Amino acid sequence: MARVILADDHDLMRRLLRAVLSARPGLEVVGEAADGNEAIVLADTLAPDLVVLDLAMPGMDGLQVAGAVRAAHPECAILVLSAFEAEHVAEAALAAGADRYVEKAAGLHAAAEAAAALVSV
Template identity: 45%
Template structure:
């Protein structure tokens, strides 16, 4: 048996509800390979304890009074860079998941996760893996998809006139702007839509409902 197999994963719990903390603690300590070394009732306390205890894994509630889990994640990873942070929450909003991952969290679990999922998540995070409640995988993929840059009102207006068959000169007269300015708006729209010509720009904008 290797040294890694004989050393318990040291865990810090952070949740502003004592009952939740105690419940998580009981679940984790039922596994002989996990040791809960501290409990925090706020994000600020979690940062302080993580800095002092240097746990292998920190289980953080997402929404706490004062410093939330995402902010605490950033502070913890700066103060204790070897620690892995796993967000444990009742919320599964796409933007929350993305914020947590972008802050450096190694995982995102729902409080409704099973005992086995929670314990495996702790061991997985300690090994350097990324852990995510299965039902959240699709949400994370969607949240991490790059959102196309929005077209400005003027760019939409220019493309709308292009769709009507107007030339740059016609559009300039219609909008009381110079032909060079029309071209600038078009080039910016091309870049945002990731296309290279007027026809493709109009088609893509229509598909995205930008010219309705």
């Protein structure tokens, strides 16, 4: 079972992501964060296999969190989700340490597919 942390400042988005990811065999959401700082604390304490990050969050943004998680937990997969639809934003996320970038406009199921692919479930 792949352990997943969700980090998004919108409660509704976290609940929807939790529902979609939890419905997939092999994925277990073990923690949720409403800001970047909380996401790092959860990654350090829960040792997830995957962190799903919103790009725009209070405290530390998704790029900063991706870099911190990648440095501290190189084995952890990182998926960045964002409403931003610009190629340079995706490139920045990947350069910061994310394994994959998915636009929120692609839908929750696209995010779930990407998450499952990153942890091979």
